[in-house]
Amino acid sequence: MSTKGLLIVLSGPSGVGKGTVCSALRSRVPDLIYSVSATTRQPRLGEVDGINYFFKGRDQFLSMIENDQLLEYAEYVGNYYGTPRDFVEETIANGKDIILEIEVQGALKVKEKFPEGIFIFLTPPSLDELKDRIVGRGTETQAVIDHRMSVAVDELDLIKHYDYAVVNDEINQACKRIESIIIAEHCKVRAQR
């Protein structure tokens, strides 16, 4: 077995179930560390620094960008969100695996800075199924649904940049496939040298 941990990047289109699969995986594999994001937004009630997020001032965050301390970042509704490089690197240096759940564009940015990561694309069983899930969220207008579907179809084309594709047909099966990928990656001869 490799003594170094792995960075597992779990991505896929909006509505595919990344969050649900990631939560299920964390309860099945308690040793798996969850990558904590940095953000400039204010903590909400009950949120703990270093557990839910690393809360940063805007200047601190801009300095992290400047010093290449983020594997990726994005601005959303006036706040910055990003993946601190240090936390990932310290975790894997300690021999632990770390999982990062992230949307498709963010994952591709991570790949540029951290190509040795294991990039897993979670796919819907079919486009109809994905549409049902997006519609099933409730109050979206037809225009929003159409836009989300169009983005999802574009994102599915980016699967070619990933190492693995896992179909999220059934939560336990999807988790089992991801667990298998992690076990197999630790057995790789390249990883062991």
Place this chain on the structure above:
Amino acid sequence: MSTKGLLIVLSGPSGVGKGTVCSALRSRVPDLIYSVSATTRQPRLGEVDGINYFFKGRDQFLSMIENDQLLEYAEYVGNYYGTPRDFVEETIANGKDIILEIEVQGALKVKEKFPEGIFIFLTPPSLDELKDRIVGRGTETQAVIDHRMSVAVDELDLIKHYDYAVVNDEINQACKRIESIIIAEHCKVRAQR
């Protein structure tokens, strides 16, 4: 999931437990097809052609060599043994995985002809453990034991030509790792395209 099957080549030094792991794996994964060897030796009582071996005349076997119908072959105590290419290719074309249990040199010959195979090297937990297993077989002389250990040490160096290394510390763990490798390989984006 890929619609094509995979050729899984399970190899490793003499005494590491290839046969035991392979049998256990076959009962855990009933869909896995076992590669049947061709041989020129006479069938023993109860052996069935196409199940235990494909029994061939010497001329037939030589013609298979001539026509590149074997992924590898070797001569042993006056008889030929080899891996028929057709059986492997038909099985994977039908979408089924096939496992070939073979010694280290044979596996490397298979890799030359079938580089798309998944090459798994079964390793002992330690050299001491391997020695115990070789000695434990019983009636070998010290010279035979020393020779086998020396061959095993040389063979361990060939691990670099393999895709995966699986430690045979405990049979169920070794099987679980190999099952994980098979599941992961079916999720590879390359394999799905």
